[in-house]
Amino acid sequence: MKLLQIVGARPQFVKYSPVSRALKALNATLSEPVQNVLVHSGQHYDYNMSKVFFDELQIEEPAHHLSVGSGSHGAQTAAVLQKAEEVIKFEKPDAVIVYGDTNTTLAGALAAAKIPVPLVHIEAGLRSFNRAMPEEINRIAADRASTILLCPSTTATKHLAHEGFENIVLSGTLVPLGSTLASLNASFSINVPIVLNVGDLMYDVLLYSIAIAEKRSDVLSRLKLQSNEYTLLTLHRAENTDAPDRLASMLAFAGKASSGRPVLFPVHPRTRKTIESQGIKLDGRFLVVEPLGYYDLLVALKHSAMALTDSGGLQKEAFWLETPCVTLREETEWTETVESGWNTLYRRYSGTHDLTSPRVTPYGDGKAAERIVSFLQSAFSSRS
Ligand code: UD1
Numbered sequence: 028m029k030l031l032q033i034v035g036a037r038p039q040f041v042k043y044s045p046v047s048r049a050l051k052a053l054n055a056t057l058s059e060p061v062q063n064v065l066v067h068s069g070q071h072y073d074y075n076m077s078k079v080f081f082d083e084l085q086i087e088e089p090a091h092h093l094s095v096g097s098g099s100h101g102a103q104t105a106a107v108l109q110k111a112e113e114v115i116k117f118e119k120p121d122a123v124i125v126y127g128d129t130n131t132t133l134a135g136a137l138a139a140a141k142i143p144v145p146l147v148h149i150e151a152g153l154r155s156f157n158r159a160m161p162e163e164i165n166r167i168a169a170d171r172a173s174t175i176l177l178c179p180s181t182t183a184t185k186h187l188a189h190e191g192f193e194n195i196v197l198s199g200t201l202v203p204l205g206s207t208l209a210s211l212n213a214s215f216s217i218n219v220p221i222v223l224n225v226g227d228l229m230y231d232v233l234l235y236s237i238a239i240a241e242k243r244s245d246v247l248s249r250l251k252l253q254s255n256e257y258t259l260l261t262l263h264r265a266e267n268t269d270a271p272d273r274l275a276s277m278l279a280f281a282g283k284a285s286s287g288r289p290v291l292f293p294v295h296p297r298t299r300k301t302i303e304s305q306g307i308k309l310d311g312r313f314l315v316v317e318p319l320g321y322y323d324l325l326v327a328l329k330h331s332a333m334a335l336t337d338s339g340g341l342q343k344e345a346f347w348l349e350t351p352c353v354t355l356r357e358e359t360e361w362t363e364t365v366e367s368g369w370n371t372l373y374r375r376y377s378g379t380h381d382l383t384s385p386r387v388t389p390y391g392d393g394k395a396a397e398r399i400v401s402f403l404q405s406a407f408s409s410r411s
Pocket of ligand 1: 131162263264296
């Protein structure tokens with residue numbers, strides 16, 4: 028059995044790492060190991076947007092590097108689509124795996140579905156219900172092209188049920204650890220896609236990494252920050268960064284919401300470009316640094332008094348690390364973090380978080396990767 032996995036953007040490297048580890052553990056128990064071919068699209072290419080994650084999370088060198096680089100949505104998606112198709116045809120995998128909602132996700136999904144090779148979408152079923160976001164289009168299209176839809180939460184499975192997916196395992200509750208096609212009494216085909224709730228891979232990687240990160244990262248001393256006495260800000264979404272007025276107003280909001288604390292601001296390259304080209308001025312409270320690696324980011328987030336972000340991953344990481352978060356968007360896919368009180372949309376932020384609700388665990392148990400590999404192994408080895 029052969030899997031081909033396509034990654035290309037920062038959060039995908041993070042999500043891939045526990046799957047790669049779980050596959051190695053599974054292979055140690057099998058007489059015929061699962062072959063695993065990693066493909067990097069090249070959507071992210073700066074050291075601190077790509078290689079740092081491979082180094083820290085000990086991810087193997089990709090077997091294929093498509094080196095597409097930046098471009099408009101159409102150009103970038105088309106370049107990945109064309110090159111991914113060639114690689115999939117060359118490797119002839121039993122299944123192609125894509126992660127999340129980036130242009131790499133969409134392109135990999137289309138390439139696989141059109142050959143056709145069964146497509147596995149990890150982080151399926153998320154919806155912001157805002158089709159102006161490029162990510163929303165990418166998710167919907169990837170889900171429609173998929174054969175196996177692996178959701179991070181029950182809410183995500185409900186969205187898919189609502190969109191007409193019928194083959195939903197265990198009504199969308201978290202499947203038991205070690206689930207196989209047989210143990211779930213399930214079946215699927217490219218015309219009858221299957222939906223499973225496996226939990227969120229980002230929880231796996233956070234649980235695995237936080238102690239290592241605390242040991243290795245010197246981010247606080249390096250940046251002369253005191254635990255609990257600064258705010259962490261990240262901003263990279265097109266809707267916030269491409270319109271200069273919107274970016275300026277988000278930065279003004281961040282300055283105000285931080286109420287006198289310094290604002291640690293690791294800047295995504297696209298955000299830096301808009302700030303520089305538009306001459307947006309940041310006052311002395313902002314500590315502007317290059318994008319952080321995964322370990323530095325976890326430690327910086329854990330010790331911050333509050334996080335302000337438009338990143339999906341950071342909203343959940345803040346929730347798991349018990350750091351109050353304000354989301355700099357009009358809506359969020361991660362609604363459970365808002366219901367719990369730990370996350371607030373910026374328009375509703377009144378200066379405090381209501382943390383009286385009991386803590387919930389909507390995104391699995393940190394063992395999503397184990398679930399994913401045992402299910403995929405049973406799903407594809409029974410076919411060959
Ligand atoms: C992409 C994803 C977004 C995800 C984010 C994670 C899409 C549509 N968006 O957004 O969902 O949350 O990754 O970080 O796929 N750039 C560099 N160096 C790099 C990468 C990018 O300078 O290594 C600059 C380029 O100017 C590029 C811009 O950043 O044009 C945007 O990069 P791109 O990959 O298109 O989108 P992201 O904003 O990173």
